[in-house]
Amino acid sequence: MTEKKRVKKTTRNPWAWIPTLYFAEGLPYVAVMSVSVIMYKRFGLSNTEIALYTSWLYLPWVIKPFWSPFVDILKTKRWWIVSMQLLIGAGLAGIAFTLPTPFYLQASLAFFWLMAFSSATHDIAADGFYMLALDDSQQSFFVGIRNTFYRFASITGQGLLVILAGSLEKSTANIPLSWSITFFILAGLFIAFFAWHRFVLPYPAEDTGKTVHTPKMVLIEFGKTFESFFTKKGIGLAIAFILIYRLAEAMLVKLTYPFLLDGREVGGLGLSTQDAGIAYGTVGVIALTLGGIIGGIVASRKGLKYWIWPMALSITLPNLAYLFLAIYQPENFFWVNVAVAIEQFGYGFGFTAYMLYLIYFSQGEHKTAHYSICTGFMALGMMLPGMAAGWIQEQLGYQHFFVFIMIATIPTLLLIPFMKIDKEFGKAKKDAPSKESTGQEYD
Numbered sequence: 001m002t003e004k005k006r007v008k009k010t011t012r013n014p015w016a017w018i019p020t021l022y023f024a025e026g027l028p029y030v031a032v033m034s035v036s037v038i039m040y041k042r043f044g045l046s047n048t049e050i051a052l053y054t055s056w057l058y059l060p061w062v063i064k065p066f067w068s069p070f071v072d073i074l075k076t077k078r079w080w081i082v083s084m085q086l087l088i089g090a091g092l093a094g095i096a097f098t099l100p101t102p103f104y105l106q107a108s109l110a111f112f113w114l115m116a117f118s119s120a121t122h123d124i125a126a127d128g129f130y131m132l133a134l135d136d137s138q139q140s141f142f143v144g145i146r147n148t149f150y151r152f153a154s155i156t157g158q159g160l161l162v163i164l165a166g167s168l169e170k171s172t173a174n175i176p177l178s179w180s181i182t183f184f185i186l187a188g189l190f191i192a193f194f195a196w197h198r199f200v201l202p203y204p205a206e207d208t209g210k211t212v213h214t215p216k217m218v219l220i221e222f223g224k225t226f227e228s229f230f231t232k233k234g235i236g237l238a239i240a241f242i243l244i245y246r247l248a249e250a251m252l253v254k255l256t257y258p259f260l261l262d263g264r265e266v267g268g269l270g271l272s273t274q275d276a277g278i279a280y281g282t283v284g285v286i287a288l289t290l291g292g293i294i295g296g297i298v299a300s301r302k303g304l305k306y307w308i309w310p311m312a313l314s315i316t317l318p319n320l321a322y323l324f325l326a327i328y329q330p331e332n333f334f335w336v337n338v339a340v341a342i343e344q345f346g347y348g349f350g351f352t353a354y355m356l357y358l359i360y361f362s363q364g365e366h367k368t369a370h371y372s373i374c375t376g377f378m379a380l381g382m383m384l385p386g387m388a389a390g391w392i393q394e395q396l397g398y399q400h401f402f403v404f405i406m407i408a409t410i411p412t413l414l415l416i417p418f419m420k421i422d423k424e425f426g427k428a429k430k431d432a433p434s435k436e437s438t439g440q441e442y443d
Contacts, residue, residue: 288348
């Protein structure tokens with residue numbers, strides 16, 4: 001046993017594990033948040049049911065700050081990573097097994113929730129492991145790499161997997177079987193991730209999973225962290241901004257795929273599953289990524305305060321692209337892709353200000369924990385509006401729903417004049433917390 005411990009490598013080439021680790025971090029989030037919407041739409045659920053059920057799946061990310069300290073205390077982050085990947089694989093297999101059954105809805109939602117909880121826990125462990133396994137210079141170098149592979153996961157989940165499912169729908173003429181095969185492939189991929197990372201992840205010396213604190217002391221410190229967050233100056237305005245900035249987008253994102261898939265007679269575009277995967281899951285994700293990259297570049301030059309207005313307009317006004325699609329229902333697939341790309345590029349560009357503000361407000365003694373709390377509110381801001389989006393759309397129809405979406409952008413713009421931001425913040429600083437660029441926060 002002693003000899004076995006002695007040969008464990010405390011370091012390994014980061015290229016061997018960072019790309020696969022962050023690809024594995026992105027896939028379950030996309031599966032839970034986006035792929036589930038498309039699948040349930042193809043199974044014939046109403047938009048009200050889809051939006052309500054899938055929005056509840058945000059809950060693990062909402063409450064993530066409450067159990068993240070225990071990931072630090074119990075076991076090692078390496079253990080949490082490989083264990084959660086195995087659990088995610090089991091959840092995916094569970095979905096695949098239950099889709100062809102009469103009770104598929106209840107069973108698949110239960111497995112999706114298991115995946116969501118496991119994915120949120122995996123996020124905590126992976127980001128912590130990243131900081132423990134790499135020195136400062138390596139962390140800076142690989143930030144862009146990990147984001148890139150998280151984006152690849154988005155394209156794979158929303159694009160390639162949806163295209164695959166659509167192709168299987170055509171060849172088998174069996175929707176449950178097609179999606180079952182798709183999720184079996186995902187499950188096999190995660191078993192492979194589990195095996196690979198169990199072998200290739202290093203054993204950082206600091207990744208002990210032990211603490212000198214007693215459980216009582218941990219709870220006391222935990223309480224102090226939350227108290228210091230909620231007593232920050234301007235906390236009310238900050239929470240309002242976090243919850244409202246993406247109000248329109250939170251509702252729009254839940255109805256995008258249903259709108260693309262629904263027939264023209266009910267106001268949709270009548271796209272096939274494959275074409276929807278190309279438009280939103282591939283072209284859209286690429287545009288989103290480009291918008292985020294350009295947003296980061298320009299923000300680093302003049303700071304958040306300078307760009308807050310242009311970025312707020314960017315995340316709101318391009319929603320008009322969907323109103324255009326709903327009114328004209330273009331049959332030319334090119335114009336569908338153009339409209340989706342414009343909206344997603346604007347979202348990516350405008351989202352930069354949102355993430356920078358979360359980092360800005362988290363500054364201070366407990367910045368990592370406070371940032372985690374902010375991301376919990378961020379997930380809540382997506383969950384609550386999303387739950388109502390389907391019902392609103394079914395009451396209004398698609399055209400009026402997208403008009404409603406434009407009205408829902410107004411609270412975002414009304415908040416901006418009240419935001420107090422240091423004019424120097426965001427100008428090419430090197431000390432921003434590494435969590436700021438975690439890919440999971442994009443959706």
